[in-house]
Amino acid sequence: xxxxVLSWTLVAMTGLALxxxxxxxxxRLAEPSGGRQIEDSRHRTIxxxxxxxxxxxxxxxxxxxxxxxxxxxxxxxxxxSINRASLDGGLLDSVFPxxxxxxxxxxFPTPHAVNLEAAxxxxxxxxxxxxxxxxxxxxxxxxxxxVGSAPREEMIFANAQLFAKTAGRPDRAxxxxxxxxxxxxxxxxEVEALGDKERPSLLDLTIMADGGIRVQGPQSLSxxxxxxxxxxxxxxxxxxxxxxxxxxxxSLNPDVILLAPNSATTSAKTVADTAPWNIFPxxxxxxxxxxxxxxxxxxxxxxxxxxxxxxxxxxxxxDRLAPRLRGLMAETYRGNLQFSPSExxxxxxxxxxxxxxxxxxxxxxxxxxxxxxx
Numbered sequence: 001x002x003x004x005v006l007s008w009t010l011v012a013m014t015g016l017a018l019x020x021x022x023x024x025x026x027x028r029l030a031e032p033s034g035g036r037q038i039e040d041s042r043h044r045t046i047x048x049x050x051x052x053x054x055x056x057x058x059x060x061x062x063x064x065x066x067x068x069x070x071x072x073x074x075x076x077x078x079x080x081s082i083n084r085a086s087l088d089g090g091l092l093d094s095v096f097p098x099x100x101x102x103x104x105x106x107x108f109p110t111p112h113a114v115n116l117e118a119a120x121x122x123x124x125x126x127x128x129x130x131x132x133x134x135x136x137x138x139x140x141x142x143x144x145x146x147v148g149s150a151p152r153e154e155m156i157f158a159n160a161q162l163f164a165k166t167a168g169r170p171d172r173a174x175x176x177x178x179x180x181x182x183x184x185x186x187x188x189x190e191v192e193a194l195g196d197k198e199r200p201s202l203l204d205l206t207i208m209a210d211g212g213i214r215v216q217g218p219q220s221l222s223x224x225x226x227x228x229x230x231x232x233x234x235x236x237x238x239x240x241x242x243x244x245x246x247x248x249x250x251s252l253n254p255d256v257i258l259l260a261p262n263s264a265t266t267s268a269k270t271v272a273d274t275a276p277w278n279i280f281p282x283x284x285x286x287x288x289x290x291x292x293x294x295x296x297x298x299x300x301x302x303x304x305x306x307x308x309x310x311x312x313x314x315x316x317x318x319d320r321l322a323p324r325l326r327g328l329m330a331e332t333y334r335g336n337l338q339f340s341p342s343e344x345x346x347x348x349x350x351x352x353x354x355x356x357x358x359x360x361x362x363x364x365x366x367x368x369x370x371x372x373x374x
Contacts, residue, residue, distance in 0.1 A: 036048055036165065036168070038145070038162060038165050038166055039162075040131075040145045040146040040147070040162060041131045041146045041147055041148035041155075041158065041162075042131060042134075042146045044146070046126075046143075046145060048125055048126060048166055049125055052075055052166070052167065052168060053077070053123065053124065053125040054075055054076060054077035054124055054125055055076050055077060055124060055125065055126050055127070055128060055166065055167070056077050056078050056079070056122065056126070056127045056128070057078075057079040057128050062128050062129075062130070062147055063079055063296070064092060064294075064295055064296035064297065064300075064301065065159060065160075065163070065300070065301040065302075066128065066163045067092070067095075067096055067099070068301055068302065068303045068304070068336070068337065069159070069160040069163040069172070069173065069176065069301065069302050069303070070163050070164050070166075070167040070169055070172065071169070071172065071336070071337055071338075072167040072168075072169060073096040073098070073099055075166075075168075077122055077124050078122060078124070091293075091294075091295045091296070091339075091341065091345055091348065091349060092295055092296040094339070094341075094345065095333070095337055095339045120140070120142060124143065125143065125166075126143050126144075126145045126166055127142055127143055127144050127145065128145050128147050128163075129144050129145070129147065130146070130147055130149055131146035131147065131148055131149070132149075134146045145162070145166070147159055147162065151221040151222075151223075151224070151240055152221065152224075153221070153224065153305075156180075156221075156301060156302055156305060157173075157177050157180075157302070159301075160173045160176055160177065161173040161177075164176075173302070176302045176303060176336065177302065179306075179336075180302055180303075180305065180306055183306030183307075183309075183310070184306055184309060187228060187306070187309050187310055187313050188228065190230075190313065190317075190320060190321050191228075191229065191230030191313055191317060191320070191321075194317070196232075198230075198317075199230055199231055199232045199316075200231050200232070200255035200256050201231070201232055201233070201234040201252075201253075201254045201255045201256070202226050202231045202232070202233060202234060202254055202255065202256045202257070202258060202316075203215055203216075203233070203234050203235060203249060203252065203254040203256075203257050203258065204216040204220075204222045204223075204226070204233075204258040204260065204291075205244075205249070205257065205258065205259065205260065205263075206259075206260040206263050207259065207263040207264050207265050207271070208264060209264045211264075212243050213243060213244055213245070213246065214241055214242070214243050214244075215235055215241065215242060215243075215244050215249070216233070216240070216241060217233075217235055217237075217238045217239055217241060217242055218233050218235060218236050218237065218238070219239070219240045220240045220241060223235075225305065225308060225312070226312065228309050228313075229309045229310075229312035229313040229316060230313055230317055231256070231312065231316050234252040234253070234254040234255075235252060246276045246277075249280075250276075250279070253280075253281060254282055255282060255287065256282055256287045256288075256289065256315070256316065257271075257277075257280065257282045257283070257287065257288045258289055258291055258312075259271060259288065259289065259290045259291060260291060260298065261290070261291055261292075261293055261298040261351075262297060262298070263290075266290055266354050267290065267354055267356075268288045268289050268290045268354060268355050268357075268358050269286075269288075269355075269356060269358065271283070271288050272286060272288040272358075285359060286357065286358050286359040287359050288358060289315060289355055289358055289361070290354035290355050291308075291311075291351065292307075292311055292349055292350050292351045293348055293349050293350075293351050294308075294349055295333075295349070299311070303332060303336050303337075304332075306332075307325065307329055307332060310325050310328060311325050311350075311364075314363065314364075315360070315361075318360050318363060323363040323364070325350070325364060326346055326350065326365075326366070329341075329346060329349060329350070330346060343366045346366065347365070347366065350364045352364060352365055
């Protein structure tokens with residue numbers, strides 16, 4: 001998995017980086033007058049300079065979440081890379097013009113080739129990194145701010161608060177959290193009366209480049225959001241993201257199959273029509289769906305997770321919920337990001353083309369709200 005490769009890469013580079021650290025004073029987050037205090041996921045209190053010299057975002061999963069939570073791209077000095085799908089026909093650089101220049105910074109060419117000496121030379125105010133990858137950077141005195149990845153909605157809130165406070169916009173996090181909670185309450189009010197038999201079973205899976213299949217398990221955030229949307233995870237035991245065989249998945253007999261945006265195969269119809277998937281009941285009923293793209297590589301984080309739950313609730317219960325998602329998505333982007341998406345951009349965000357031919361997906365299209373199966 002990519003994160004394992006990255007972890008070993010960082011560990012291997014630590015020895016060289018330690019030698020570099022001896023040649024120059026290590027960078028520490030200072031205790032400046034007028035600074036502000038933040039607490040990272042390791043419960044370490046860190047003082048950030050004012051004015052803030054800028055963040056460095058080393059890993060793609062943090063990038064969109066940071067930009068959306070802060071709406072302050074000017075606080076970013078550099079980043080490793082941004083998924084090209086987010087920039088080529090995507091929305092991220094439309095929302096934040098110029099963000100592609102950060103992604104093109106040759107000092108940090110890929111998520112797996114971080115130049116630690118260059119990171120030290122940039123003298124960032126903070127380097128955001130997943131908590132379990134932070135120790136090698138800590139060891140050479142880089143100003144790491146650990147970001148949590150626990151599969152709980154509380155972590156979405158904590159990350160938003162961490163990012164927004166670091167960027168000097170703490171009030172924004174509070175506003176976004178209130179909006180998140182209200183949006184979730186609205187969906188809950190429409191599905192809470194459902195009985196167990198009315199809650200379809202789902203599998204949220206990623207088809208890997210090597211043909212392997214990784215599934216979101218019962219302890220994952222995805223599983224919790226399924227329940228909020230009036231569904232249930234077909235996988236009821238095991239670790240949070242196990243690799244399963246197609247035969248195992250067939251034995252689970254999910255009513256609906258969800259494809260992650262980073263799956264090797266992005267077309268839902270291609271998957272549904274191709275062996276071994278074409279023997280699945282979900283495929284025969286055209287209930288295989290590619291998850292939306294959102295702003296960058298999937299819905300998620302403080303702004304887009306409620307949209308993900310609304311999308312799923314409308315898919316699972318089209319006769320119970322009105323087709324409101326497309327309008328809500330446009331409202332959300334306008335209200336929180338001052339970005340008014342075009343119809344083409346909404347089509348991209350909702351993965352209309354990737355879901356062509358799938359049951360009742362027409363409700364998300366721009367041309368009417370008909371639920372007639374294509």
